[in-house]
Amino acid sequence: MSENTIRLPDTSKLVISSSPHLHEDDSVRRIMFMVILALLPACIAGAWFFGPRALWVLLVCVASCVACEILCTRLMGREVHVSDGSAALTGLLLGMNLPVTTPTWICVIGSAIAIVLGKMIYGGLGYNPFNPALVGRVALLLAFPTVMTTWIAPMTRRLEWAGVNSVTQATPLGVSELTAGTLPFSYWDLFWGRTGGCIGETCVPALLLGGIFLIALNIIRWHVPVFYLATVAIITGVTHWLAPAQCAPPLYHLLSGGLMLGAFFMATDMVTTPLSRKGAVVFAVGCGVLTSVIRIWGSYPEGVSFSILIMNSLTPLIDRWTAGKPFGTPRRAPREVKP
Amino acid sequence: MIKQLHFYGGIHPVEDKVAQSVPIVEPPILETYMVPLQQHIGAPAKAVVAKGDQVKRGQLLGEAQGFVSAPVHAPTSGVIREVTTCLGPSGAQVPALLLASDGEDAPADPMPAIDWHQASPGDLRQRISAAGIVGKGGAAFPTVVKLSPPPNKKIDTLILNGVECEPCLTADHRLMLERAADIVTGAQITARILGAKKIIIGIENNKPDAIEVMRQAGADYGIEVCSLRVRYPQGAEKQLIYAVTGRKVPSGGLPADIGCLVQNVGTAAAIADAVCLGKPLYERVTTVTGTPLVSPGNWRFRVGTTYSEAIKLAGGVKEDPIKIISGGPMMGMAVYSLDIPIIKSTSGILLLSKDELTQFAVRPCIRCGRCNDSCPMGMMPGILSVQIENQRYELAEKWHVMDCIECGCCAYTCPASRPLVQHLRRAKAEVQAARRAAKAKAEK
Numbered sequence: 001m002s003e004n005t006i007r008l009p010d011t012s013k014l015v016i017s018s019s020p021h022l023h024e025d026d027s028v029r030r031i032m033f034m035v036i037l038a039l040l041p042a043c044i045a046g047a048w049f050f051g052p053r054a055l056w057v058l059l060v061c062v063a064s065c066v067a068c069e070i071l072c073t074r075l076m077g078r079e080v081h082v083s084d085g086s087a088a089l090t091g092l093l094l095g096m097n098l099p100v101t102t103p104t105w106i107c108v109i110g111s112a113i114a115i116v117l118g119k120m121i122y123g124g125l126g127y128n129p130f131n132p133a134l135v136g137r138v139a140l141l142l143a144f145p146t147v148m149t150t151w152i153a154p155m156t157r158r159l160e161w162a163g164v165n166s167v168t169q170a171t172p173l174g175v176s177e178l179t180a181g182t183l184p185f186s187y188w189d190l191f192w193g194r195t196g197g198c199i200g201e202t203c204v205p206a207l208l209l210g211g212i213f214l215i216a217l218n219i220i221r222w223h224v225p226v227f228y229l230a231t232v233a234i235i236t237g238v239t240h241w242l243a244p245a246q247c248a249p250p251l252y253h254l255l256s257g258g259l260m261l262g263a264f265f266m267a268t269d270m271v272t273t274p275l276s277r278k279g280a281v282v283f284a285v286g287c288g289v290l291t292s293v294i295r296i297w298g299s300y301p302e303g304v305s306f307s308i309l310i311m312n313s314l315t316p317l318i319d320r321w322t323a324g325k326p327f328g329t330p331r332r333a334p335r336e337v338k339p
Numbered sequence: 340m341i342k343q344l345h346f347y348g349g350i351h352p353v354e355d356k357v358a359q360s361v362p363i364v365e366p367p368i369l370e371t372y373m374v375p376l377q378q379h380i381g382a383p384a385k386a387v388v389a390k391g392d393q394v395k396r397g398q399l400l401g402e403a404q405g406f407v408s409a410p411v412h413a414p415t416s417g418v419i420r421e422v423t424t425c426l427g428p429s430g431a432q433v434p435a436l437l438l439a440s441d442g443e444d445a446p447a448d449p450m451p452a453i454d455w456h457q458a459s460p461g462d463l464r465q466r467i468s469a470a471g472i473v474g475k476g477g478a479a480f481p482t483v484v485k486l487s488p489p490p491n492k493k494i495d496t497l498i499l500n501g502v503e504c505e506p507c508l509t510a511d512h513r514l515m516l517e518r519a520a521d522i523v524t525g526a527q528i529t530a531r532i533l534g535a536k537k538i539i540i541g542i543e544n545n546k547p548d549a550i551e552v553m554r555q556a557g558a559d560y561g562i563e564v565c566s567l568r569v570r571y572p573q574g575a576e577k578q579l580i581y582a583v584t585g586r587k588v589p590s591g592g593l594p595a596d597i598g599c600l601v602q603n604v605g606t607a608a609a610i611a612d613a614v615c616l617g618k619p620l621y622e623r624v625t626t627v628t629g630t631p632l633v634s635p636g637n638w639r640f641r642v643g644t645t646y647s648e649a650i651k652l653a654g655g656v657k658e659d660p661i662k663i664i665s666g667g668p669m670m671g672m673a674v675y676s677l678d679i680p681i682i683k684s685t686s687g688i689l690l691l692s693k694d695e696l697t698q699f700a701v702r703p704c705i706r707c708g709r710c711n712d713s714c715p716m717g718m719m720p721g722i723l724s725v726q727i728e729n730q731r732y733e734l735a736e737k738w739h740v741m742d743c744i745e746c747g748c749c750a751y752t753c754p755a756s757r758p759l760v761q762h763l764r765r766a767k768a769e770v771q772a773a774r775r776a777a778k779a780k781a782e783k
Contacts, residue, residue, distance in 0.1 A: 007656055008656065009656050009663065009690065011675060014662060016674075016675055017662075017673055019666075019668075019673075019750075019760055020669040020751050021669070021673065022668045022697065022747075023697035023750070024350075024751055024754075027755075028702050028705055028755050030754070031707070123703075124703065126702075126705050126706065275708040276708060276711050277712065323722075325590065325739070327577060327590070327715065328577070328589045328592065
């Protein structure tokens with residue numbers, strides 16, 4: 001080849017940056033939208049059981065969260081990044097944790113609390129210590145206890161909006177029969193979601209589908225749901241064995257309340273849970289212990305929200321405990337002085 | 340084959356070993372060579388020739404300054420046109436000699452050949468020092484220093500690094516295929532110097548031909564080949580030692596602390612040349628590759644060959660690259676000029692096209708933990724990066740930032756596209772400066 005046809009690169013537009021010069025094809029936005037996608041089966045199930053108003057609640061929560069984040073970011077004088085999907089995800093999770101009868105204005109308040117007090121005042125994405133959706137939910141639970149604990153039976157208002165014919169029903173964990181020794185719902189009812197409850201928490205197969213999808217894509221750690229559920233199963237198994245008349249069997253506990261939703265989608269929230277695998281296991285076991293304790297001995301029928309929030313507060317400590325020593329023996333070998 | 344252990348973490352980037360099947364080519368003699376006097380870690384060499392001097396190939400151009408230093412030799416015969424400075428890959432100017440070749444490539448008298456079976460370790464070390472041998476894996480640490488561990492640290496295992504875990508680089512692969520016997524000889528010489536009883540060669544199993552060739556070459560000498568699972572950074576010293584022997588280099592320590600020493604296969608071949616042929620180090624095999632190039636390959640360049648010459652030999656470019664990297668894509672340095680010369684440690688020149696450029700806006704750490712999952716040293720780069728952003732370097736030191744080997748696995752996996760390696764490097768520099776200041780204060 002003659003010299004004339006060899007072309008040298010033009011160096012005037014070369015980019016300089018630090019190594020590494022390769023990057024995996026992933027982003028925060030992709031992660032958030034994958035989680036949203038994984039939640040959709042449970043949302044659809046919620047709409048199926050509780051009627052079209054469920055979709056309205058979810059929509060209001062998502063829209064309010066996104067609006068609040070935009071407003072807050074502008075007030076903080078920062079670049080708006082709602083397109084990364086984290087506000088939408090918070091809205092969706094909050095909505096899935098509300099009963100279908102929640103009035104619209106309460107949904108908006110919950111969303112505002114979730115975004116403003118649960119995330120933005122700490123500096124936005126990545127800096128909040130508590131799960132924002134749970135902050136919103138628990139705030140609503142404490143501020144509007146009656147609204148937040150009124151449940152309707154599923155399939156009673158599937159095609160209705162106003163719900164004049166809806167029937168209220170206690171949730172699987174709220175029934176008093178639990179302490180009388182007989183189970184009010186069959187395991188199949190619990191599994192498919194033919195019970196009262198929050199919009200997104202009842203249909204187990206829909207939640208499992210989403211959860212396994214996320215584990216397969218390596219977006220959430222399998223350690224968290226496995227250890228969380230196993231801990232609850234073990235503790236409730238022991239209590240049921242010791243007092244079968246007062247305590248429900250472990251499978252009943254696993255399939256009721258917000259445990260499945262919490263184990264797969266709330267306790268796996270990256271920002272508020274420990275960074276390492278070891279830390280995630282400690283977190284999950286802690287959640288399992290607290291959930292079981294609150295359910296069995298506490299006055300609230302459901303313990304998932306509180307247990308996750310309490311463990312969130314311990315996350316920095318868990319991180320420090322599980323930071324571990326880097327690769328190499330623990331004792332620092334003194335550097336030899338070279339001759 | 341030894342049972343190998345898998346180190347924690349690491350990543351599996353696309354291997355892209357396009358130049359794998361291209362044999363090493365001996366390039367023609369160029370018109371000029373810009374020979375830096377600093378091609379190694381340590382004090383630069385001091386020029387012993389002046390402007391206008393005639394030199395022959397292999398003649399001493401600069402002598403080592405102190406123990407942690409190395410001499411520099413002429414890549415070809417010719418005249419010293421200038422004593423000047425040139426651009427190095429890190430962007431700094433380094434002292435250099437501009438050599439105008441006379442085209443004859445006449446050799447200087449070689450150093451006498453040594454029968455290494457009989458020679459003392461001291462004589463062998465002397466020869467390695469005189470030949471200017473430095474680590475050719477990329478670090479360019481003067482080999483004579485590495486081969487002189489303190490007397491209380493006995494080395495029993497020599498590990499040859501034929502892993503070449505960086506994507507795109509294939510120089511070591513071709514070297515193993517084409518110079519297996521010399522690598523084996525060099526390994527034996529090194530083992531004799533150290534008194535090591537065992538020699539193991541680590542090669543990633545995406546190079547089955549090299550594994551077979553080295554196995555045959557080393558069979559008669561009791562040299563084992565350990566076939567390693569492909570994972571970046573398997574070729575990093577600590578990870579390689581762990582995979583091959585199961586021993587862990589202590590945090591803050593050196594391989595010699597656990598009786599091991601790692602040497603690049605290129606360094607071994609250079610040692611064989613120096614001892615058996617009396618040839619000093621003035622050339623190395625470099626991979627020139629990348630999608631914008633017309634014909635990627637591997638060449639045995641003389642030091643002082645500029646990157647523009649190297650790219651010309653690779654047929655030039657089809658399209659303008661967006662990045663030119665000295666080294667591999669995970670740990671190499673991006674450069675802005677083609678006037679940089681190839682030195683003893685230049686393992687590759689990589690060109691990236693515009694489609695391959697990864698440039699994203701930095702987002703806050705979402706604590707996903709992928710950095711920790713992929714860190715071969717078990718650190719938490721995400722947490723460290725937030726500390727460093729807030730200039731809490733003393734916190735970073737507590738969270739083990741000094742153990743970072745700058746491999747790039749964390750930044751590769753970070754979905755928030757954070758410049759983690761840049762942060763960690765900054766923190767390491769700050770911590771070292773603080774330590775030095777504290778030491779100076781304590782000594783007052």
